[in-house]
Amino acid sequence: MTRAAQLPGYSWDTTGRIEACIQALIGERLAELPARAAAVAARLRDVTGDCRLVAVYLRPDSPDAIVRLCERLASTKNAQERARLQHEIGRCRFARPGTAEVSLTDDLEQVLTAADDRTRAYVPDPGRRDMIGALLNDFGAGFSDFVESQHEVPGPNARLRQGIVKSWRLPDGTRVISKRANPAKPGRFAQEQFAYRAIASRLAGGIAFGRNRRLQLAPLLATIRDGASGHEHAIWQWAPGETAESMLLAPGEHTSLLRDYRDLMDALLDRGILWGDLSPRNVLVHGHVHHLVDFEKTQVPGDDTPVPHADRGAYCRGQIGVEELGVLCREDEVRACLHGYLDPDRWDFDAPCPVPFPPRPEVTAVLAGRGVTDPDLGTYNRTDRQIWQVRSPDLDPVSGLLRYPGLVNFRVEHYLSCAGRTDADDYDRKTTEILIAGRRHSCFDEAVQALAGAVDEAERQFVVAEVAELLAGNDTGPVPAPNAAIRALVDRIDVLDTARQDPGTFRSACTALGKEGR
Secondary structure, eight states, X not given: OOOOOOOOSOTTOTTOHHHHHHHHHHHHHHTTSOTHHHHHHHHHHHHHSSSHHHHHHHOTTOOHHHHHHHHXXXXXXXXXXXXXXXXXXXXXXXXXXXSSOEEEESOHHHHHHOOSSOEEEEOSSGGGHHHHHHHHHHHBTTHHHHHHTSEEOOBTTBSOOTTSEEEEEOTTOOEEEEEEOOTTSTTHHHHHHHHHHHHHHHHTTOEEETTTEEEEEOOEEEEEEOTTTOOEEEEEEOOOSEEHHHHHHSSSOOHHHHHHHHHHHHHHHTTTOBOTTOOGGGEEEETTEEEEOOOTTOBOOSSOOOOXXXXXXXXXXXXXXXXXXXXXXXXXXXXXXXXXXXXXXXXXXXXXXXXXXXOOHHHHHHHHHTTOSSOBHHHHHHHHHHHHHHHSOEEOTTTOSEEOHHXXXXXXXXXXXXXXXXXXXXXXXXXXXXXXXXXXXXXXXXXXXXXXXXXXXXXXXXXXXXXXXXXXXXXXSOOOOOHXXXXXXXXXXXXXXXXXXXXXXXXXXXXXXXHHTO
């Protein structure tokens, strides 16, 4: 058997199991091909950054024209030409021109409400209309399949995202990001498109903020309703930079970055903008320029009156505090960043009054699981504090490095959702209760390890399944769930959740399951 080419990119999996499995999958296919195919596959992986084009090149059903394009791409040193070739490969595979009537418009609502089979595109910049029109005419009814086949934009805490946000190239090689409407969140896509337009008008091309920083929106190229598939897509020009999330997860001092984050938040609030998903993953930092992406939860009132101070405090008691900054930053960092808005030392844990701000879904879910559906403010505050204390980063007792227990929740909910589990939110709640029990029963490290071990294995098997599907020819549909790993994750959470009321039983279960995950 011809040995599979070394495929870098999975160094985050310290077990090496992903690399070994993918090596085996690709090696099986390379064994049926001439020896030079291994070198081409290795170069393709190096220049494109993932296995997607490697799979296209190696698949038995790839036409000779596409194989030749892949070989040209692998041998091309010019980055712009490689980008152009990537688009050309996609065009050759999916274009079905002449099969869709395309209408360009300056009416966003018309695009979002049309019910016929015409492809419609809202293009805010008149200078981009010819380019968008040519793109849609060129692909015809194959546009959505082309987009679905493209490389996902993963996060540092979830390696498989199941296809909503993609990165690809225009015909001239320009890199773009596209986002498809999520059918599981009806209305969110339209809300985001209108919010983006309102924010773009309010910020008028960008504003200065803080210490000589500049705030800009990633430029929207088009909002498209594909008549052939019924899918809706928004296309933004790629904004340079690194996400604030990745920067916060990297070792080092984050004081300056968090100061900029606070200044950015205040700049928006001062203009009346409540950006509902002010997550560090949606802030791209490039020098002194900060680009914003993802606006589906944003509120933009009709005027630019600054958001009152009390409302800012309620805003930070929502997703911003514990669910966004709180899982990435130590508590002292969060307190400093949100000083004046978020101070748990001032929370009244005995207040009998109703909760005076919109409750956070994670707190509501935990309380409902405990049988409390109408909590008073004291009960809400005590529960919110419990959650923050177990989701905040701490030191791993083995490595001595920061670990992020709160991201375990995100990954449990995310991968169960990817597997089609309708109860993913409830397992997020159970995960929180297990972490709280771990803290209460003095076995927090073991509880974290027991949960992380199972979700790590589910993620590994999902990633390998994705590559297997690509090699088999499925690059436009969802990745089939690794059912055994998902079942093992669910069973482990159920065992720990059932045991958490008894300290001895819970500690024993955490210790035993934690060892299995190492």
